[in-house]
Amino acid sequence: MEISMYNVGVIGLGLIAYGIDKDPNRKIIWSHIKAYKSIENIRISSVCDVNKSLVDSIQKECDIPNGYTDYKEMLKANKFDIVSICTPIQTHFDIIKECIKNGVKVIFCEKTISYSLEESKEIVELCDKHNVIIAVNYIFRWDNLIQEIKGLLDSNAIGKIYSLVGYGATALHTSTSHLIDLLLYFSGSEIEYVVGDIQKDFVRNVHGISDVGGTGMIKFKSNSIGFIKGTSSSPMKYMFEIDILGENGRIRLYNNGSSYDLYKFSSSENSSGSKYEYLDLVYSKHNTTPNERMIDAILSLIEGIETGKQPVSNIKTAIESIEVIESIKLSSMNGNIIKFQ
Numbered sequence: 001m002e003i004s005m006y007n008v009g010v011i012g013l014g015l016i017a018y019g020i021d022k023d024p025n026r027k028i029i030w031s032h033i034k035a036y037k038s039i040e041n042i043r044i045s046s047v048c049d050v051n052k053s054l055v056d057s058i059q060k061e062c063d064i065p066n067g068y069t070d071y072k073e074m075l076k077a078n079k080f081d082i083v084s085i086c087t088p089i090q091t092h093f094d095i096i097k098e099c100i101k102n103g104v105k106v107i108f109c110e111k112t113i114s115y116s117l118e119e120s121k122e123i124v125e126l127c128d129k130h131n132v133i134i135a136v137n138y139i140f141r142w143d144n145l146i147q148e149i150k151g152l153l154d155s156n157a158i159g160k161i162y163s164l165v166g167y168g169a170t171a172l173h174t175s176t177s178h179l180i181d182l183l184l185y186f187s188g189s190e191i192e193y194v195v196g197d198i199q200k201d202f203v204r205n206v207h208g209i210s211d212v213g214g215t216g217m218i219k220f221k222s223n224s225i226g227f228i229k230g231t232s233s234s235p236m237k238y239m240f241e242i243d244i245l246g247e248n249g250r251i252r253l254y255n256n257g258s259s260y261d262l263y264k265f266s267s268s269e270n271s272s273g274s275k276y277e278y279l280d281l282v283y284s285k286h287n288t289t290p291n292e293r294m295i296d297a298i299l300s301l302i303e304g305i306e307t308g309k310q311p312v313s314n315i316k317t318a319i320e321s322i323e324v325i326e327s328i329k330l331s332s333m334n335g336n337i338i339k340f341q
Protein backbone atom coordinates (compact mmCIF):
# COMPACT_ATOMS: atom_id res chain seq x y z
CA MET A 1 0.00 0.00 0.00
CA GLU A 2 1.25 3.45 -0.89
CA ILE A 3 2.00 5.65 2.13
CA SER A 4 0.64 9.22 2.03
CA MET A 5 3.21 11.99 2.39
CA TYR A 6 2.31 15.05 4.44
CA ASN A 7 3.60 18.54 3.80
CA VAL A 8 4.44 20.59 6.89
CA GLY A 9 5.25 24.25 7.55
CA VAL A 10 6.65 25.64 10.82
CA ILE A 11 6.13 29.27 11.91
CA GLY A 12 8.40 30.63 14.65
CA LEU A 13 11.83 29.01 14.92
CA GLY A 14 12.91 29.59 18.52
CA LEU A 15 13.19 27.32 21.52
CA ILE A 16 10.18 25.02 21.19
CA ALA A 17 10.41 24.84 17.38
CA TYR A 18 14.01 23.66 17.39
CA GLY A 19 16.47 25.12 19.92
CA ILE A 20 15.30 23.10 22.92
CA ASP A 21 16.71 19.88 21.47
CA LYS A 22 20.21 21.32 21.30
CA ASP A 23 20.40 20.54 25.03
CA PRO A 24 22.32 17.23 25.13
CA ASN A 25 20.70 16.29 28.46
CA ARG A 26 17.23 15.89 26.93
CA LYS A 27 16.41 12.20 26.63
CA ILE A 28 13.45 12.57 24.29
CA ILE A 29 12.41 14.94 21.51
CA TRP A 30 10.76 18.19 22.63
CA SER A 31 10.91 20.31 19.48
CA HIS A 32 8.46 20.38 16.59
CA ILE A 33 11.13 20.27 13.88
CA LYS A 34 13.08 17.33 15.31
CA ALA A 35 9.85 15.39 15.84
CA TYR A 36 8.63 15.99 12.27
CA LYS A 37 12.07 15.03 10.94
CA SER A 38 11.76 11.68 12.72
CA ILE A 39 8.58 10.66 10.93
CA GLU A 40 9.05 8.99 7.58
CA ASN A 41 5.98 10.23 5.76
CA ILE A 42 6.38 13.86 6.79
CA ARG A 43 8.31 16.46 4.84
CA ILE A 44 8.92 19.94 6.26
CA SER A 45 8.92 22.01 3.08
CA SER A 46 8.86 25.47 4.64
CA VAL A 47 9.88 27.38 7.74
CA CYS A 48 9.25 30.96 8.76
CA ASP A 49 10.57 33.39 11.35
CA VAL A 50 10.82 37.17 11.44
CA ASN A 51 14.50 36.59 12.22
CA LYS A 52 16.10 35.90 8.82
CA SER A 53 19.36 34.50 10.18
CA LEU A 54 17.39 31.89 12.16
CA VAL A 55 15.50 30.92 9.00
CA ASP A 56 18.76 30.56 7.07
CA SER A 57 20.53 28.49 9.71
CA ILE A 58 17.59 26.12 10.34
CA GLN A 59 16.99 25.65 6.60
CA LYS A 60 20.63 24.68 6.24
CA GLU A 61 20.89 22.46 9.33
CA CYS A 62 17.61 20.65 8.69
CA ASP A 63 17.65 20.59 4.89
CA ILE A 64 14.39 22.53 4.44
CA PRO A 65 13.86 23.94 0.92
CA ASN A 66 11.72 27.06 1.54
CA GLY A 67 12.38 29.83 4.05
CA TYR A 68 10.20 32.88 4.76
CA THR A 69 10.18 35.90 7.06
CA ASP A 70 6.46 36.55 6.46
CA TYR A 71 4.02 33.79 7.43
CA LYS A 72 1.28 35.21 5.20
CA GLU A 73 3.55 34.81 2.20
CA MET A 74 4.45 31.27 3.27
CA LEU A 75 0.80 30.25 3.70
CA LYS A 76 -0.20 31.74 0.34
CA ALA A 77 2.63 30.12 -1.58
CA ASN A 78 2.20 26.55 -0.27
CA LYS A 79 -0.42 23.92 0.40
CA PHE A 80 0.18 22.43 3.85
CA ASP A 81 -1.32 19.39 5.52
CA ILE A 82 -0.01 20.52 8.92
CA VAL A 83 1.30 23.86 10.19
CA SER A 84 3.05 24.27 13.54
CA ILE A 85 2.70 27.62 15.27
CA CYS A 86 5.68 28.16 17.60
CA THR A 87 5.57 31.95 17.98
CA PRO A 88 4.81 34.03 21.11
CA ILE A 89 1.27 33.62 22.47
CA GLN A 90 0.07 37.10 21.44
CA THR A 91 0.67 36.20 17.75
CA HIS A 92 -1.24 32.89 17.72
CA PHE A 93 -4.70 34.33 16.99
CA ASP A 94 -3.73 36.13 13.77
CA ILE A 95 -1.60 33.23 12.55
CA ILE A 96 -4.35 30.66 13.23
CA LYS A 97 -6.85 32.80 11.30
CA GLU A 98 -4.43 33.10 8.38
CA CYS A 99 -3.84 29.32 8.38
CA ILE A 100 -7.59 28.67 8.26
CA LYS A 101 -8.03 31.29 5.51
CA ASN A 102 -5.41 29.50 3.42
CA GLY A 103 -6.98 26.05 3.78
CA VAL A 104 -4.72 24.46 6.42
CA LYS A 105 -6.75 21.60 7.90
CA VAL A 106 -4.56 20.64 10.85
CA ILE A 107 -2.70 23.10 13.07
CA PHE A 108 -0.29 22.17 15.85
CA CYS A 109 -0.34 25.29 18.04
CA GLU A 110 1.88 25.99 21.01
CA LYS A 111 0.18 26.66 24.33
CA THR A 112 -1.53 28.70 25.35
CA ILE A 113 -3.80 29.41 22.37
CA SER A 114 -4.21 33.05 23.34
CA TYR A 115 -4.06 35.50 26.24
CA SER A 116 -7.71 36.30 25.52
CA LEU A 117 -10.77 34.17 26.14
CA GLU A 118 -12.67 36.10 23.45
CA GLU A 119 -10.03 35.27 20.84
CA SER A 120 -9.98 31.63 21.97
CA LYS A 121 -13.76 31.40 21.56
CA GLU A 122 -13.50 32.88 18.08
CA ILE A 123 -10.91 30.26 17.17
CA VAL A 124 -13.25 27.48 18.37
CA GLU A 125 -16.03 28.88 16.15
CA LEU A 126 -13.71 29.15 13.14
CA CYS A 127 -12.54 25.55 13.62
CA ASP A 128 -16.12 24.31 13.75
CA LYS A 129 -17.11 26.35 10.70
CA HIS A 130 -14.13 25.34 8.54
CA ASN A 131 -13.70 21.82 9.88
CA VAL A 132 -10.17 22.47 11.11
CA ILE A 133 -8.37 20.44 13.78
CA ILE A 134 -6.13 22.30 16.19
CA ALA A 135 -3.93 20.31 18.54
CA VAL A 136 -2.54 22.41 21.37
CA ASN A 137 0.84 21.33 22.67
CA TYR A 138 -0.07 20.31 26.21
CA ILE A 139 2.50 17.61 25.72
CA PHE A 140 1.79 15.74 28.98
CA ARG A 141 -1.48 14.49 27.48
CA TRP A 142 0.61 12.35 25.10
CA ASP A 143 2.84 11.05 27.90
CA ASN A 144 2.43 7.33 28.63
CA LEU A 145 2.65 7.78 32.41
CA ILE A 146 -0.07 10.44 32.34
CA GLN A 147 -2.18 8.20 30.09
CA GLU A 148 -1.70 5.37 32.59
CA ILE A 149 -2.93 7.57 35.47
CA LYS A 150 -5.91 8.68 33.38
CA GLY A 151 -6.66 5.00 32.69
CA LEU A 152 -6.55 4.24 36.44
CA LEU A 153 -8.92 7.10 37.22
CA ASP A 154 -11.32 6.14 34.42
CA SER A 155 -11.35 2.52 35.58
CA ASN A 156 -12.29 3.70 39.08
CA ALA A 157 -9.01 2.48 40.65
CA ILE A 158 -9.28 5.03 43.49
CA GLY A 159 -13.06 5.44 43.33
CA LYS A 160 -14.83 8.76 43.21
CA ILE A 161 -12.35 11.65 43.12
CA TYR A 162 -12.54 14.01 46.13
CA SER A 163 -9.66 16.36 45.39
CA LEU A 164 -6.91 17.11 42.90
CA VAL A 165 -4.06 19.29 44.15
CA GLY A 166 -1.53 20.66 41.67
CA TYR A 167 1.77 22.28 42.67
CA GLY A 168 3.45 24.26 39.93
CA ALA A 169 5.57 27.32 39.34
CA THR A 170 5.11 30.76 37.81
CA ALA A 171 3.20 31.72 35.69
CA LEU A 172 -0.41 31.10 34.61
CA HIS A 173 0.07 31.02 30.82
CA THR A 174 3.52 29.51 31.09
CA SER A 175 4.10 26.31 33.10
CA THR A 176 0.92 26.54 35.22
CA SER A 177 -1.25 26.13 32.13
CA HIS A 178 0.14 22.57 31.79
CA LEU A 179 -0.87 21.91 35.39
CA ILE A 180 -4.37 23.32 34.92
CA ASP A 181 -4.80 21.35 31.71
CA LEU A 182 -3.89 18.09 33.47
CA LEU A 183 -6.14 18.80 36.45
CA LEU A 184 -9.05 19.29 34.04
CA TYR A 185 -8.09 16.14 32.12
CA PHE A 186 -7.82 14.00 35.27
CA SER A 187 -11.02 15.37 36.80
CA GLY A 188 -13.05 14.31 33.74
CA SER A 189 -15.70 16.79 34.80
CA GLU A 190 -17.10 20.13 33.73
CA ILE A 191 -16.39 23.12 35.97
CA GLU A 192 -19.01 24.60 38.30
CA TYR A 193 -17.01 27.57 39.57
CA VAL A 194 -13.51 28.97 40.14
CA VAL A 195 -12.09 31.17 42.90
CA GLY A 196 -8.57 32.53 42.75
CA ASP A 197 -5.87 34.96 43.62
CA ILE A 198 -3.02 36.24 41.48
CA GLN A 199 0.56 36.57 42.65
CA LYS A 200 1.64 40.19 43.05
CA ASP A 201 5.16 39.99 44.43
CA PHE A 202 6.70 38.44 41.32
CA VAL A 203 5.50 38.79 37.74
CA ARG A 204 7.14 37.12 34.77
CA ASN A 205 7.73 38.99 31.56
CA VAL A 206 7.18 36.58 28.68
CA HIS A 207 7.81 37.97 25.21
CA GLY A 208 6.98 41.47 26.47
CA ILE A 209 3.74 40.44 28.21
CA SER A 210 3.20 40.23 31.99
CA ASP A 211 2.29 36.63 32.78
CA VAL A 212 1.26 36.48 36.43
CA GLY A 213 1.38 33.52 38.77
CA GLY A 214 -1.74 32.51 40.64
CA THR A 215 -3.52 30.20 43.03
CA GLY A 216 -6.97 28.82 42.34
CA MET A 217 -9.70 26.51 43.48
CA ILE A 218 -11.91 24.76 40.95
CA LYS A 219 -15.22 23.26 42.01
CA PHE A 220 -16.15 20.58 39.50
CA LYS A 221 -19.73 19.60 38.66
CA SER A 222 -18.76 16.06 39.76
CA ASN A 223 -18.28 17.59 43.26
CA SER A 224 -14.49 17.08 43.20
CA ILE A 225 -12.36 20.03 44.21
CA GLY A 226 -9.21 21.10 42.36
CA PHE A 227 -6.48 23.29 43.90
CA ILE A 228 -3.74 24.89 41.83
CA LYS A 229 -0.64 26.56 43.13
CA GLY A 230 1.07 28.29 40.22
CA THR A 231 3.39 30.71 41.96
CA SER A 232 7.14 31.05 42.56
CA SER A 233 9.74 33.75 43.06
CA SER A 234 11.61 32.82 39.89
CA PRO A 235 10.86 30.79 36.74
CA MET A 236 13.91 28.70 37.65
CA LYS A 237 12.23 27.39 40.83
CA TYR A 238 10.26 24.75 39.00
CA MET A 239 7.96 22.04 40.31
CA PHE A 240 5.22 19.93 38.80
CA GLU A 241 3.24 17.62 41.08
CA ILE A 242 -0.37 16.47 41.31
CA ASP A 243 -1.95 14.67 44.23
CA ILE A 244 -5.34 13.03 43.60
CA LEU A 245 -7.39 11.69 46.49
CA GLY A 246 -10.34 9.38 45.90
CA GLU A 247 -12.75 7.48 48.12
CA ASN A 248 -10.68 4.26 47.84
CA GLY A 249 -7.15 5.52 47.30
CA ARG A 250 -4.72 8.14 46.16
CA ILE A 251 -2.47 8.79 43.15
CA ARG A 252 0.51 11.08 43.59
CA LEU A 253 2.41 12.37 40.53
CA TYR A 254 5.87 13.75 41.41
CA ASN A 255 9.48 14.04 40.16
CA ASN A 256 8.23 16.80 37.84
CA GLY A 257 5.64 14.52 36.35
CA SER A 258 7.89 11.50 35.77
CA SER A 259 6.87 9.26 38.71
CA TYR A 260 3.66 8.29 40.40
CA ASP A 261 2.56 6.32 43.47
CA LEU A 262 -0.71 4.44 43.76
CA TYR A 263 -2.10 4.03 47.28
CA LYS A 264 -5.23 2.19 48.36
CA PHE A 265 -7.11 2.14 51.62
CA SER A 266 -6.80 -1.25 53.25
CA SER A 267 -8.12 -2.36 56.59
CA SER A 268 -6.19 -3.52 59.60
CA GLU A 269 -7.60 -4.26 63.00
CA ASN A 270 -6.05 -2.34 65.89
CA SER A 271 -5.61 -3.63 69.43
CA SER A 272 -9.04 -2.41 70.54
CA GLY A 273 -10.71 -4.25 67.68
CA SER A 274 -11.60 -1.15 65.61
CA LYS A 275 -11.16 -1.62 61.89
CA TYR A 276 -9.54 1.46 60.42
CA GLU A 277 -8.55 1.65 56.77
CA TYR A 278 -5.15 3.21 56.06
CA LEU A 279 -3.60 4.35 52.81
CA ASP A 280 -1.06 1.72 51.78
CA LEU A 281 1.36 2.10 48.90
CA VAL A 282 0.40 -0.42 46.22
CA TYR A 283 3.22 0.45 43.81
CA SER A 284 5.42 3.26 42.49
CA LYS A 285 6.16 3.78 38.83
CA HIS A 286 9.08 5.78 37.43
CA ASN A 287 9.21 6.90 33.83
CA THR A 288 12.89 6.17 33.31
CA THR A 289 12.34 5.74 29.56
CA PRO A 290 9.64 8.22 28.62
CA ASN A 291 7.82 7.71 25.33
CA GLU A 292 8.54 9.96 22.36
CA ARG A 293 5.44 11.97 23.11
CA MET A 294 6.08 14.72 20.50
CA ILE A 295 6.14 12.03 17.83
CA ASP A 296 2.98 10.49 19.30
CA ALA A 297 1.34 13.93 19.23
CA ILE A 298 2.18 14.35 15.54
CA LEU A 299 0.99 10.84 14.73
CA SER A 300 -2.36 11.79 16.28
CA LEU A 301 -2.44 14.80 13.93
CA ILE A 302 -1.95 12.49 10.96
CA GLU A 303 -4.76 10.35 12.34
CA GLY A 304 -6.81 13.55 12.48
CA ILE A 305 -6.15 14.23 8.79
CA GLU A 306 -7.07 10.67 7.85
CA THR A 307 -10.09 10.07 10.08
CA GLY A 308 -11.20 13.44 11.46
CA LYS A 309 -10.49 12.24 15.00
CA GLN A 310 -9.68 15.00 17.48
CA PRO A 311 -6.31 14.73 19.26
CA VAL A 312 -6.29 14.24 23.05
CA SER A 313 -5.34 17.91 23.47
CA ASN A 314 -7.46 19.94 21.11
CA ILE A 315 -8.95 23.39 20.80
CA LYS A 316 -11.98 22.52 22.93
CA THR A 317 -9.96 21.04 25.79
CA ALA A 318 -7.43 23.88 25.55
CA ILE A 319 -9.99 26.65 25.84
CA GLU A 320 -10.99 25.31 29.27
CA SER A 321 -7.57 26.14 30.74
CA ILE A 322 -7.87 29.67 29.33
CA GLU A 323 -11.27 29.95 31.06
CA VAL A 324 -9.72 28.86 34.36
CA ILE A 325 -6.83 31.34 34.01
CA GLU A 326 -9.26 34.17 33.17
CA SER A 327 -11.46 33.20 36.11
CA ILE A 328 -8.54 33.17 38.58
CA LYS A 329 -7.63 36.69 37.44
CA LEU A 330 -11.22 37.95 37.54
CA SER A 331 -11.89 36.42 40.95
CA SER A 332 -8.68 37.95 42.28
CA MET A 333 -9.78 41.35 40.99
CA ASN A 334 -13.37 41.39 42.24
CA GLY A 335 -13.27 38.87 45.12
CA ASN A 336 -16.12 36.85 43.62
CA ILE A 337 -16.74 33.22 42.78
CA ILE A 338 -16.71 32.89 38.97
CA LYS A 339 -19.57 30.62 37.98
CA PHE A 340 -19.46 28.55 34.78
CA GLN A 341 -22.50 27.75 32.58
Ligand SMILES: NC(=O)c1ccc[n+]([C@@H]2O[C@H](COP(=O)([O-])OP(=O)(O)OC[C@H]3O[C@@H](n4cnc5c(N)ncnc54)[C@H](O)[C@@H]3O)[C@@H](O)[C@H]2O)c1
Binds near residue numbers: 011012014049110
Ligand atom coordinates in the same frame (compact mmCIF):
# COMPACT_ATOMS: atom_id res chain seq x y z
N1 LIG B 1 4.75 23.23 25.17
C1 LIG B 1 5.72 23.67 25.96
O1 LIG B 1 6.08 23.02 26.95
C2 LIG B 1 6.38 24.99 25.65
C3 LIG B 1 7.66 25.28 26.08
C4 LIG B 1 8.21 26.51 25.70
C5 LIG B 1 7.46 27.41 24.95
N2 LIG B 1 6.20 27.11 24.60
C6 LIG B 1 5.37 28.02 23.79
O2 LIG B 1 5.96 28.10 22.50
C7 LIG B 1 5.77 29.39 21.95
C8 LIG B 1 7.11 29.96 21.59
O3 LIG B 1 7.93 30.00 22.73
P1 LIG B 1 9.52 29.86 22.62
O4 LIG B 1 9.98 29.65 24.01
O5 LIG B 1 9.91 28.88 21.58
O6 LIG B 1 9.88 31.35 22.18
P2 LIG B 1 11.15 31.86 21.38
O7 LIG B 1 11.24 33.31 21.65
O8 LIG B 1 12.34 31.02 21.65
O9 LIG B 1 10.73 31.64 19.85
C9 LIG B 1 9.69 32.34 19.23
C10 LIG B 1 10.12 32.63 17.80
O10 LIG B 1 9.01 33.21 17.10
C11 LIG B 1 9.51 34.20 16.24
N3 LIG B 1 8.41 35.09 15.88
C12 LIG B 1 7.82 36.04 16.66
N4 LIG B 1 6.81 36.63 15.98
C13 LIG B 1 6.76 36.03 14.76
C14 LIG B 1 5.93 36.19 13.62
N5 LIG B 1 4.95 37.09 13.60
N6 LIG B 1 6.18 35.43 12.53
C15 LIG B 1 7.18 34.52 12.54
N7 LIG B 1 8.00 34.33 13.59
C16 LIG B 1 7.79 35.06 14.69
C17 LIG B 1 10.63 34.87 17.02
O11 LIG B 1 11.52 35.57 16.19
C18 LIG B 1 11.27 33.66 17.70
O12 LIG B 1 12.33 33.11 16.93
C19 LIG B 1 4.99 30.19 23.01
O13 LIG B 1 3.62 30.09 22.72
C20 LIG B 1 5.29 29.44 24.30
O14 LIG B 1 4.26 29.58 25.27
C21 LIG B 1 5.67 25.92 24.92
